[in-house]
Amino acid sequence: MLPRLCRRNRLDWKILSAVALICIIGYLFINYDKLKFSGNSEKLNFRQKRFFDYQASEASRSGHGEKGTAVLLQDEEKKLADSLFEKEAFNIIASDKIALDRSVVDVRDLRCKSITYPKDLPTASVIVIFHNEAWSPLLRTAHSVVNRSPPQYLHEVILLDDFSDRPELGEKLRKYVAETWPDQIVKIVRTKERSGLIRARLAGAKAATGDVLIFLDSHCEANTGWLEPLLARIKEDRTAVLCPEIDLIDKNTLQYGGTGSYSVGGFWWSLHFSWRPIPEHEQKRRKSSVDPIRLEPLLARIADDRTSVLCPIVDAIDANTLEYSRNSGYNVGGFSWSLHFTWRDVPDEDKKSRKYTDPVRSPTMAGGLFAASREFFFEIGAYDDGMDVWGGENLEISFRTWMCGGKLEFIPCSRVGHIFRSSHPYTFPGNKDTHGINSMRLAEVWMDEYKRLFYFHRRDLLGQDYGDISERKSLRQKLNCKSFKWFLDNVYPEKFIPDENVHAWGMVRNPASNLCLDTLQKDEKTIFDIGLFSCQNGASANEVFSLSLNDELRREEGCMGFSGSDGTRIPLEPCNNSSRQKWKHDKDSGTITHTASGMCLDKADEMSNGFVVAKKCNGKDSQKWTFEHYLDL
Ligand code: LR7
Ligand code: MN
Structure with missing residues (x-):
């Protein structure tokens, strides 16, 4: 009896130890990546190396779309792209041909490159929300952020999946992310139901733990040096809500083009966003916008220099009608060898020196690409979680930021490309006019008597149910926010009000x-x-x-x-x-x-x-x- 038992026990021990060993090996195997990066410094070293390796390789890359160039398709591929265009609202075939970590041209102004930012910047959580985004633009967004953000400042990239049902965005995506970024810099968070982009961003913000939140659409490419100017400005002023300069990625060719237009945001009274030139009062306010243009070689550059001789820009007064018209050419003077004065174009170098690095104040933002201190974002009311799917949140956060003690600025040295698609490649559950209803919510809460101008355009909405806005109204009260009239008078004085003055x-x-x-x-x-x-x-x-x-x-x-x-x-x-x-x-x-x-x-x-x-x-x-x-x- 006894020896048999012992024998059996010995066998049990053997089995037990074998199982334990398998378990330990399994655990080590599964958690290899975590254990490999158990120390923070190891993680950072790994990330630094990845960052520098990418920088080093960028210049020598070649292939479709590298350096941000256009991909031109022919024959069968073109036909295929055309047939898929309606579904994706951009050229998915061209996008799929381009490396997920392609290089782009550094479109920043030369002056941006010479700025040195403080070393101790806050850290960033980059939140990329998506619903059924196509594979290649989504991952290109993530790669561009990881590869062009100095690791010491990039806390995490959150891919916030708003309940997508494309199969490749499930297990395949999880696997790709785990294998590509073993240090877990990129995380996937998924909503439990289709939330719409506003609640999706809220979920992302709640999951994030970095000092600064940076939201991006899921078809973006962050450009060289994009991160530091945003973080530096928020370090300087925690109430600043910032947009990068948004570059155009062509929906047909995926070409990355610099905008160079330096526009700011406005709005139509129908509560659609609009781009507009930097207004005069803002050009005057910004220090660097009053830089004189050098009139070389005739005149030397001035500033505070008593030895300089200055010319105004010469505008034309028409000899017949006496109409005064602005000279937008900004010519400089030259001479011909017959010693006659000539007008000539501003030399390239000086044109560049007129593109500025200072933040540009903007009444509104387009909505998708912006950075804010995480604390400040929640302090001023994050988002209105009663807004559905798409639209309206961009003007809501713009008005609210200004009216409740913050400011909204574009940062010219921070450049991010965005594919401007031709339509929405996703469903609107219930076929609701979410822009209309969301805009009603924002007009009712933030626009005071000026909401009448929205309803001029949207009489059809009068009497429609926009849900409960009492929480947003009490938020406005609690924060003691200024009136919409204050916003118009102080932030957007050039906005035309059709029925006043x-x-x-x-x-x-x-x-x-x-x-x-x-x-x-x-x-x-x-x-x-x-x-x-x-x-x-x-x-x-x-x-x-x-x-x-x-x-x-x-x-x-x-x-x-x-x-x-x-x-x-x-x-x-x-x-x-x-x-x-x-x-x-x-x-x-x-x-x-x-x-x-x-x-x-x-x-x-x-x-x-x-x-x-x-x-x-x-x-x-x-x-x-x-x-x-x-x-x-
Ligand atoms: O239900 C949804 N859930 C989502 O997660 C619907 C959309 N989304 C995601 C979507 O996958 C995408 O990543 O939300 C993001 C924005 O949707 P887009 O790309 O269809 O929007 P858009 O670029 O046409 O629209 C602009 O205005 C919107 C108003 O609600 C948002 O603020 C977008 O972020 C915004 N995009 C930009 O500002 C980029 C610059 C373009 C300009 C002008
Ligand atoms: Mn978009």
């Missing part, structure tokens, strides 16, 4: 015909002729015109300009304060007169096919107009 506004009616000026639904980012349509009695934003204190007959961005020849149509063109765009209205006689030419706005005859024209004044009914509202200013 104008002589008159509303429908411009020709009583005899009961026709009104009308944009005929044309896209106001283009130039088009103003038409006539039966008056809609306030039901159509297409018929809202204003007579500004500046004597313009205008819309939000466009002014009616007239060339002066009898009987021609009148285009709506970008307002530029020129005499083409000045009109006077006489309330008693009803005339609207083009000041420079003396011609009258005329309903015209059937020949004009529903377009308004200007003609010699004749006192007839076709030249009589009334505005819906007169402010008597």
Whole structure:
């Protein structure tokens, strides 16, 4: 009995030890990567090496799309790309041909490269949200961040999967991430249901533990040196919410192109985002924007130098009309050997020196690419988690940042490319107009009485259910945020308000015909002729015109300009304060007169096919107009 038992026990021990050994080996095997990086310094060394190896290899890379070049497809590939274009809203075949860690051109201004940033910068959590993003752009985003962020500042990259159901974004993605980044710098977090991009970003922000949150869309490429200027600015001012300069990655060729336009964000009263040039007040505020242009070789550069001789930029005053027009050419002087003075283009080097490195204040952001101190992001209310799928959150966070004590800036030295796709390659559950409803929430909470201007455009939304906004309202109260009027007056003073500080506004009616000026639904980012349509009695934003204190007959961005020849149509063109765009209205006689030419706005005859024209004044009914509202200013 006894020996048998012993024997059996011995066997048990053997089995047990074997199992234990297998377990230990298994554990070591599974956790090899973790154990390999058990110390922080080992992790950092590994990351440093990866970072420097990539930098070293970048210049010598060759292949499709390297250095950010275009991929041009032919024959079968082109056909295939075309057939998939609708689904992906960009050229997936071209993207798939490009290395996931391709090189790009460093499009920064030369001056950016000479800036040295403090060594002890805060750390960043980069959050890339995605729903059913295609494989190659998603991973190219992650690679670009890891490869171009100095490891000591990159705390983590969170790929926030908003409940995607493409098969390759499941196990295959997990495996790729684990194998490619064994140090676990890249993490995947998945939502439990389709959350929409706003709640997805919130989930990402909650999971993040770095000092600074940086959000990116899932089809971006971070460029050289993108991270340091963002972190340095937040270190300097924790209330600054920052956008990189967003470069265009072409949706057809995947070419990485520098924008170089240095635009800032604005908005339409329909609550769509718009790009606009840096306004004059901001150009003046920024120190480096007043740099003189060197007039070499005739004149030496000045600044605070008593030995320098300065010229203003010479604008043109037309000899015939005395119209003053801005010289946007910024020429410098040269000479010919016959010793005549000549104008010539600003030499390349000086053009570059006019591109600046300072932050540019912006009223709004596009939404997808921005950085904020993690603490500050939550302090000012993160996001409105009542917003669904897509749209509106970009203006909400913009208005809120400014109104509640922060500031919004573009950082010219931080460059990130983004594929601007032609449509949304994902579903909108329930087919809801999420931009409309989200915008209602933002208008109701943040825009005070100015929400009326949104509803001008979206009468259809009036009375629709936008959910509960009480938490957001009490947030605004708790933070003691300023009014929307304060925002307009101080942050966006150039924003045109159609029904304030104008002589008159509303429908411009020709009583005899009961026709009104009308944009005929044309896209106001283009130039088009103003038409006539039966008056809609306030039901159509297409018929809202204003007579500004500046004597313009205008819309939000466009002014009616007239060339002066009898009987021609009148285009709506970008307002530029020129005499083409000045009109006077006489309330008693009803005339609207083009000041420079003396011609009258005329309903015209059937020949004009529903377009308004200007003609010699004749006192007839076709030249009589009334505005819906007169402010008597
Ligand atoms: O349900 C969704 N869940 C998601 O996670 C829907 C989308 N998403 C992800 C999506 O995979 C993508 O990574 O959210 C991100 C943004 O969606 P896009 O790329 O379809 O949006 P967009 O680039 O057309 O739109 C811009 O405006 C949006 C308004 O809600 C967001 O703020 C986007 O981030 C924003 N993109 C940019 O600002 C990039 C610069 C372009 C400009 C102008
Ligand atoms: Mn996008």
